[in-house]
Amino acid sequence: MKRIAFVVAAPATAQSFLCGHIAELSKCYEVDLIANFSEGHHATVPVKNKIHSPIHRGINLWFDLIGLISLIITFTRKRYHAIHSVTPKAGLLAMLAAWVTCVPVRHHTFTGQVWATRKGFSRWLLRLLDRLVHGLSTYSLVDSHSQREFLLKEKVLKSEKSSVLLSGSISGVDIERFKPDSGKRETVRSRYGILASDFVFLFLGRINAEKGVPELLSAFRSVSSVYPSARLMVVGSDEAGMFTDGAIEMAFAGKLVRVDYTREPEAYFNAADVVCLPSHREGFGSVLIEAAACGVSSIASNIYGISDAVIDGQTGLLHTARSEEALTEKMLLMIGQPGLRSDLERRAMHRARTQFAASSLEQALVEFYNHRMS
Structure with missing residues:
Protein backbone atom coordinates (compact mmCIF):
# COMPACT_ATOMS: atom_id res chain seq x y z
CA MET A 1 0.00 0.00 0.00
CA VAL A 173 -19.01 21.42 5.34
CA ASP A 174 -20.12 18.43 7.37
CA ILE A 175 -23.81 18.85 6.58
CA GLU A 176 -24.81 16.34 9.27
CA ARG A 177 -23.12 18.50 11.90
CA PHE A 178 -23.84 21.99 10.54
CA LYS A 179 -27.60 22.24 10.15
CA PRO A 180 -30.49 24.29 11.54
CA ASP A 181 -31.14 23.37 15.19
CA SER A 182 -33.67 25.35 17.24
CA GLY A 183 -32.64 23.50 20.39
CA LYS A 184 -29.04 24.73 20.13
CA ARG A 185 -30.32 28.22 19.42
CA GLU A 186 -32.39 28.29 22.59
CA THR A 187 -29.63 26.73 24.72
CA VAL A 188 -26.91 29.18 23.73
CA ARG A 189 -29.16 32.23 23.97
CA SER A 190 -30.39 31.16 27.40
CA ARG A 191 -26.81 30.54 28.59
CA TYR A 192 -25.82 34.15 27.85
CA GLY A 193 -29.06 35.88 28.74
CA ILE A 194 -30.02 36.69 25.14
CA LEU A 195 -33.75 37.07 24.55
CA ALA A 196 -35.60 35.37 21.72
CA SER A 197 -36.46 38.84 20.39
CA ASP A 198 -32.82 40.04 20.38
CA PHE A 199 -31.04 40.28 17.03
CA VAL A 200 -27.60 38.64 17.22
CA PHE A 201 -24.61 39.42 15.02
CA LEU A 202 -21.87 36.81 15.39
CA PHE A 203 -18.13 36.88 14.79
CA LEU A 204 -16.50 33.46 15.12
CA GLY A 205 -12.78 32.97 14.53
CA ARG A 206 -9.34 34.12 15.60
CA ILE A 207 -9.55 37.60 17.12
CA ASN A 208 -7.04 40.06 15.71
CA ALA A 209 -6.93 43.25 13.66
CA GLU A 210 -6.59 41.44 10.31
CA LYS A 211 -9.92 39.73 10.92
CA GLY A 212 -11.51 43.19 11.01
CA VAL A 213 -12.65 42.96 14.64
CA PRO A 214 -11.93 46.65 15.43
CA GLU A 215 -14.13 47.75 12.50
CA LEU A 216 -16.85 45.34 13.60
CA LEU A 217 -16.87 46.74 17.13
CA SER A 218 -17.14 50.31 15.81
CA ALA A 219 -19.87 49.39 13.33
CA PHE A 220 -21.84 47.55 16.00
CA ARG A 221 -21.69 50.58 18.28
CA SER A 222 -23.46 52.56 15.54
CA VAL A 223 -25.98 49.79 14.83
CA SER A 224 -26.86 49.26 18.50
CA SER A 225 -27.62 52.96 18.90
CA VAL A 226 -30.32 52.57 16.22
CA TYR A 227 -31.54 49.10 17.26
CA PRO A 228 -31.34 48.64 21.06
CA SER A 229 -32.23 44.92 20.72
CA ALA A 230 -29.06 44.22 18.71
CA ARG A 231 -26.40 42.02 20.33
CA LEU A 232 -22.89 41.09 19.21
CA MET A 233 -21.30 37.74 20.07
CA VAL A 234 -17.52 37.52 19.61
CA VAL A 235 -16.37 33.90 19.76
CA GLY A 236 -12.79 32.71 19.45
CA SER A 237 -9.23 32.88 20.72
CA ASP A 238 -8.14 36.44 21.50
CA GLU A 239 -4.76 36.49 19.72
CA ALA A 240 -4.42 40.27 19.99
CA GLY A 241 -5.46 40.59 23.63
CA MET A 242 -8.29 42.98 22.72
CA PHE A 243 -10.60 41.69 25.45
CA THR A 244 -8.05 40.90 28.17
CA ASP A 245 -8.97 43.71 30.58
CA GLY A 246 -12.74 43.53 30.05
CA ALA A 247 -12.97 47.21 29.10
CA ILE A 248 -14.67 46.55 25.75
CA GLU A 249 -17.44 44.44 27.28
CA MET A 250 -18.06 47.10 29.92
CA ALA A 251 -18.23 49.82 27.27
CA PHE A 252 -21.07 47.99 25.50
CA ALA A 253 -23.06 47.62 28.72
CA GLY A 254 -24.23 44.03 28.21
CA LYS A 255 -24.82 44.23 24.47
CA LEU A 256 -21.56 42.40 23.68
CA VAL A 257 -21.14 38.73 24.61
CA ARG A 258 -17.56 37.43 24.68
CA VAL A 259 -16.93 33.67 24.36
CA ASP A 260 -13.54 31.95 24.18
CA TYR A 261 -12.60 29.25 21.64
CA THR A 262 -15.37 26.70 21.16
CA ARG A 263 -15.40 23.14 19.87
CA GLU A 264 -19.08 23.53 19.03
CA PRO A 265 -19.26 26.36 16.45
CA GLU A 266 -22.51 24.98 15.04
CA ALA A 267 -24.29 25.89 18.28
CA TYR A 268 -23.21 29.54 17.99
CA PHE A 269 -24.12 29.73 14.30
CA ASN A 270 -27.62 28.56 15.22
CA ALA A 271 -27.84 31.14 18.01
CA ALA A 272 -27.04 33.95 15.56
CA ASP A 273 -29.16 35.89 13.07
CA VAL A 274 -26.23 37.06 10.90
CA VAL A 275 -22.54 36.11 10.82
CA CYS A 276 -19.99 38.89 10.23
CA LEU A 277 -16.51 38.34 8.79
CA PRO A 278 -14.95 41.75 7.96
CA SER A 279 -11.54 40.15 7.31
CA HIS A 280 -8.71 41.94 5.50
CA ARG A 281 -7.43 38.69 3.98
CA GLU A 282 -8.88 35.21 3.76
CA GLY A 283 -8.08 32.07 1.80
CA PHE A 284 -11.72 31.04 1.67
CA GLY A 285 -13.75 31.79 4.80
CA SER A 286 -15.01 28.37 5.90
CA VAL A 287 -17.11 29.87 8.71
CA LEU A 288 -19.32 31.47 6.07
CA ILE A 289 -20.38 28.21 4.46
CA GLU A 290 -20.66 26.50 7.84
CA ALA A 291 -23.02 29.25 8.97
CA ALA A 292 -24.90 29.02 5.67
CA ALA A 293 -25.39 25.26 6.15
CA CYS A 294 -27.05 26.15 9.49
CA GLY A 295 -29.42 28.52 7.66
CA VAL A 296 -27.62 31.74 8.63
CA SER A 297 -26.50 34.32 6.06
CA SER A 298 -23.43 36.52 6.30
CA ILE A 299 -21.95 39.98 5.94
CA ALA A 300 -18.32 39.81 4.85
CA SER A 301 -15.49 41.70 3.18
CA ASN A 302 -15.43 41.81 -0.60
CA ILE A 303 -11.98 40.24 -1.00
CA TYR A 304 -10.59 37.21 -2.80
CA GLY A 305 -11.39 33.97 -1.01
CA ILE A 306 -14.51 35.32 0.66
CA SER A 307 -16.07 36.12 -2.72
CA ASP A 308 -16.13 32.34 -3.35
CA ALA A 309 -17.94 31.62 -0.09
CA VAL A 310 -20.55 34.40 -0.42
CA ILE A 311 -22.32 35.55 -3.58
CA ASP A 312 -23.10 39.21 -2.98
CA GLY A 313 -26.83 39.93 -2.91
CA GLN A 314 -27.71 36.26 -3.35
CA THR A 315 -26.34 34.32 -0.36
CA GLY A 316 -25.10 37.25 1.75
CA LEU A 317 -23.84 40.81 1.58
CA LEU A 318 -20.28 41.91 0.81
CA HIS A 319 -18.81 45.25 1.87
CA THR A 320 -15.65 47.19 1.12
CA ALA A 321 -12.82 45.79 3.22
CA ARG A 322 -11.60 47.95 6.14
CA SER A 323 -14.60 50.28 5.78
CA GLU A 324 -16.50 50.76 9.03
CA GLU A 325 -19.13 52.82 7.19
CA ALA A 326 -19.78 50.13 4.55
CA LEU A 327 -19.99 47.43 7.22
CA THR A 328 -22.43 49.52 9.27
CA GLU A 329 -24.62 50.03 6.21
CA LYS A 330 -24.85 46.27 5.55
CA MET A 331 -25.56 45.48 9.20
CA LEU A 332 -28.40 48.01 9.27
CA LEU A 333 -29.75 46.55 6.03
CA MET A 334 -29.79 43.02 7.45
CA ILE A 335 -31.50 43.93 10.70
CA GLY A 336 -33.95 46.31 9.03
CA GLN A 337 -35.11 44.07 6.17
CA PRO A 338 -36.17 40.63 7.46
CA GLY A 339 -37.58 39.67 4.05
CA LEU A 340 -34.20 40.20 2.38
CA ARG A 341 -32.46 38.31 5.15
CA SER A 342 -34.84 35.38 4.79
CA ASP A 343 -34.17 35.12 1.04
CA LEU A 344 -30.41 35.26 1.61
CA GLU A 345 -30.61 32.55 4.27
CA ARG A 346 -32.59 30.20 2.04
CA ARG A 347 -30.24 30.55 -0.92
CA ALA A 348 -27.12 30.41 1.27
CA MET A 349 -28.20 27.16 2.91
CA HIS A 350 -29.07 25.53 -0.43
CA ARG A 351 -25.70 26.50 -1.94
CA ALA A 352 -23.66 25.39 1.09
CA ARG A 353 -25.34 22.01 1.32
CA THR A 354 -25.26 21.24 -2.42
CA GLN A 355 -21.92 22.72 -3.51
CA PHE A 356 -19.72 22.43 -0.43
CA ALA A 357 -20.63 19.12 1.22
Missing part, protein backbone atom coordinates in the same frame (compact mmCIF):
# COMPACT_ATOMS: atom_id res chain seq x y z
CA LYS A 2 1.41 3.43 -0.97
CA ARG A 3 2.18 5.85 1.84
CA ILE A 4 1.19 9.52 2.22
CA ALA A 5 2.26 11.96 4.94
CA PHE A 6 0.33 15.14 5.69
CA VAL A 7 2.50 17.85 7.23
CA VAL A 8 1.14 20.77 9.28
CA ALA A 9 2.66 23.04 11.91
CA ALA A 10 -0.10 22.77 14.52
CA PRO A 11 -2.10 19.54 15.08
CA ALA A 12 -5.22 21.71 15.40
CA THR A 13 -5.00 22.42 11.66
CA ALA A 14 -5.35 18.73 10.88
CA GLN A 15 -8.03 18.34 13.54
CA SER A 16 -10.10 21.15 12.03
CA PHE A 17 -9.64 20.59 8.30
CA LEU A 18 -8.12 17.21 7.43
CA CYS A 19 -9.94 14.51 9.43
CA GLY A 20 -12.42 13.69 6.69
CA HIS A 21 -9.82 13.80 3.94
CA ILE A 22 -7.48 11.51 5.85
CA ALA A 23 -10.26 9.06 6.72
CA GLU A 24 -11.22 8.69 3.03
CA LEU A 25 -7.63 8.46 1.80
CA SER A 26 -6.89 5.83 4.46
CA LYS A 27 -9.23 3.45 2.62
CA CYS A 28 -6.73 3.39 -0.26
CA TYR A 29 -3.42 4.52 1.23
CA GLU A 30 -1.41 4.36 4.45
CA VAL A 31 -1.59 7.90 5.87
CA ASP A 32 0.61 9.50 8.54
CA LEU A 33 0.37 12.94 10.16
CA ILE A 34 3.50 14.96 10.90
CA ALA A 35 3.06 18.01 13.16
CA ASN A 36 4.50 19.87 16.12
CA PHE A 37 2.77 17.68 18.71
CA SER A 38 2.98 19.08 22.21
CA GLU A 39 3.54 16.72 25.11
CA GLY A 40 0.28 15.04 26.09
CA HIS A 41 -1.56 16.17 22.96
CA HIS A 42 -4.46 13.90 22.10
CA ALA A 43 -5.42 14.45 18.48
CA THR A 44 -8.24 12.30 17.12
CA VAL A 45 -7.07 12.48 13.51
CA PRO A 46 -7.53 8.98 12.00
CA VAL A 47 -3.96 8.31 10.82
CA LYS A 48 -1.64 5.31 10.85
CA ASN A 49 1.12 7.19 12.72
CA LYS A 50 1.41 10.58 14.41
CA ILE A 51 4.97 11.83 14.11
CA HIS A 52 6.39 14.82 15.97
CA SER A 53 8.44 17.41 14.11
CA PRO A 54 9.39 20.82 15.61
CA ILE A 55 7.68 23.00 13.00
CA HIS A 56 7.04 26.50 14.39
CA ARG A 57 4.66 29.03 12.81
CA GLY A 58 6.89 32.02 13.53
CA ILE A 59 10.11 32.80 11.67
CA ASN A 60 13.23 31.60 13.51
CA LEU A 61 16.14 30.44 11.40
CA TRP A 62 17.55 28.11 14.05
CA PHE A 63 14.21 26.45 14.85
CA ASP A 64 13.39 26.27 11.14
CA LEU A 65 16.69 24.52 10.40
CA ILE A 66 15.98 21.99 13.14
CA GLY A 67 12.49 21.43 11.72
CA LEU A 68 13.89 20.94 8.22
CA ILE A 69 16.47 18.42 9.38
CA SER A 70 13.79 16.57 11.35
CA LEU A 71 11.62 16.27 8.24
CA ILE A 72 14.54 15.13 6.08
CA ILE A 73 15.33 12.38 8.58
CA THR A 74 11.67 11.29 8.77
CA PHE A 75 11.17 11.28 5.00
CA THR A 76 14.39 9.32 4.48
CA ARG A 77 13.40 6.74 7.07
CA LYS A 78 9.76 6.36 6.05
CA ARG A 79 10.23 6.53 2.25
CA TYR A 80 6.81 8.07 1.53
CA HIS A 81 5.30 8.02 -1.93
CA ALA A 82 3.66 11.43 -1.38
CA ILE A 83 3.96 14.42 0.96
CA HIS A 84 1.08 16.88 1.36
CA SER A 85 1.60 20.10 3.32
CA VAL A 86 -0.89 22.66 4.56
CA THR A 87 -0.11 26.17 5.97
CA PRO A 88 2.88 28.31 4.89
CA LYS A 89 5.69 27.24 7.26
CA ALA A 90 4.82 23.56 6.99
CA GLY A 91 4.71 23.98 3.22
CA LEU A 92 8.14 25.57 2.98
CA LEU A 93 9.89 23.02 5.20
CA ALA A 94 8.00 19.97 3.92
CA MET A 95 8.37 20.75 0.22
CA LEU A 96 12.08 21.48 0.65
CA ALA A 97 12.65 18.29 2.66
CA ALA A 98 10.58 16.23 0.20
CA TRP A 99 12.54 17.66 -2.75
CA VAL A 100 15.89 16.93 -1.05
CA THR A 101 14.83 13.34 -0.29
CA CYS A 102 13.36 12.81 -3.78
CA VAL A 103 9.78 12.09 -2.71
CA PRO A 104 8.07 11.59 -6.10
CA VAL A 105 4.72 13.27 -5.33
CA ARG A 106 4.83 16.60 -3.49
CA HIS A 107 1.59 18.51 -2.89
CA HIS A 108 0.92 21.76 -1.06
CA THR A 109 -2.46 23.37 -0.34
CA PHE A 110 -2.54 27.19 -0.34
CA THR A 111 -5.06 28.53 2.19
CA GLY A 112 -4.43 32.27 2.12
CA GLN A 113 -1.46 34.62 1.95
CA VAL A 114 -0.06 36.56 4.91
CA TRP A 115 1.68 38.90 2.46
CA ALA A 116 -1.51 39.87 0.59
CA THR A 117 -2.03 42.90 2.85
CA ARG A 118 1.63 43.79 3.34
CA LYS A 119 3.96 46.13 1.47
CA GLY A 120 7.67 46.51 0.80
CA PHE A 121 10.34 43.95 1.65
CA SER A 122 8.07 41.82 3.85
CA ARG A 123 5.59 41.32 1.00
CA TRP A 124 8.39 40.59 -1.49
CA LEU A 125 10.07 38.01 0.75
CA LEU A 126 6.93 36.12 1.77
CA ARG A 127 5.66 36.09 -1.81
CA LEU A 128 9.04 34.71 -2.92
CA LEU A 129 8.78 31.92 -0.32
CA ASP A 130 5.32 30.98 -1.64
CA ARG A 131 6.78 30.85 -5.15
CA LEU A 132 9.50 28.56 -3.81
CA VAL A 133 6.94 26.27 -2.16
CA HIS A 134 5.04 25.98 -5.45
CA GLY A 135 8.26 25.48 -7.41
CA LEU A 136 9.35 22.62 -5.14
CA SER A 137 5.93 20.95 -5.29
CA THR A 138 4.92 18.67 -8.14
CA TYR A 139 1.38 20.10 -7.94
CA SER A 140 -0.46 22.64 -5.77
CA LEU A 141 -4.06 22.86 -4.66
CA VAL A 142 -5.74 26.15 -3.72
CA ASP A 143 -8.81 26.40 -1.51
CA SER A 144 -10.66 29.00 -3.60
CA HIS A 145 -10.89 29.95 -7.27
CA SER A 146 -10.44 33.66 -6.61
CA GLN A 147 -7.33 32.99 -4.52
CA ARG A 148 -5.88 30.92 -7.37
CA GLU A 149 -6.55 33.78 -9.81
CA PHE A 150 -4.77 36.14 -7.41
CA LEU A 151 -1.76 33.82 -7.16
CA LEU A 152 -1.62 33.37 -10.93
CA LYS A 153 -1.72 37.14 -11.39
CA GLU A 154 1.09 37.52 -8.82
CA LYS A 155 3.09 34.86 -10.71
CA VAL A 156 3.26 32.64 -7.63
CA LEU A 157 1.54 29.70 -9.33
CA LYS A 158 1.76 28.11 -12.74
CA SER A 159 -1.60 27.36 -14.33
CA GLU A 160 -0.63 23.88 -15.50
CA LYS A 161 0.38 22.64 -12.05
CA SER A 162 -2.35 24.09 -9.83
CA SER A 163 -6.11 23.75 -9.41
CA VAL A 164 -9.07 23.99 -7.03
CA LEU A 165 -11.16 21.00 -5.98
CA LEU A 166 -14.81 21.46 -7.01
CA SER A 167 -16.21 24.81 -5.80
CA GLY A 168 -13.40 25.34 -3.31
CA SER A 169 -12.76 25.35 0.47
CA ILE A 170 -10.18 23.17 2.16
CA SER A 171 -12.60 20.69 3.72
CA GLY A 172 -16.15 21.65 2.83
CA ALA A 358 -17.53 17.68 2.89
CA SER A 359 -18.21 14.21 1.47
CA SER A 360 -17.93 15.59 -2.06
CA LEU A 361 -14.62 17.36 -1.31
CA GLU A 362 -13.23 14.22 0.32
CA GLN A 363 -14.09 12.06 -2.66
CA ALA A 364 -12.61 14.66 -5.02
CA LEU A 365 -9.31 14.51 -3.10
CA VAL A 366 -9.26 10.70 -3.30
CA GLU A 367 -9.79 10.90 -7.06
CA PHE A 368 -7.07 13.56 -7.28
CA TYR A 369 -4.63 11.23 -5.50
CA ASN A 370 -5.64 8.19 -7.51
CA HIS A 371 -4.73 10.14 -10.64
CA ARG A 372 -1.51 11.65 -9.29
CA MET A 373 -0.27 8.40 -7.70
CA SER A 374 -0.99 6.14 -10.68
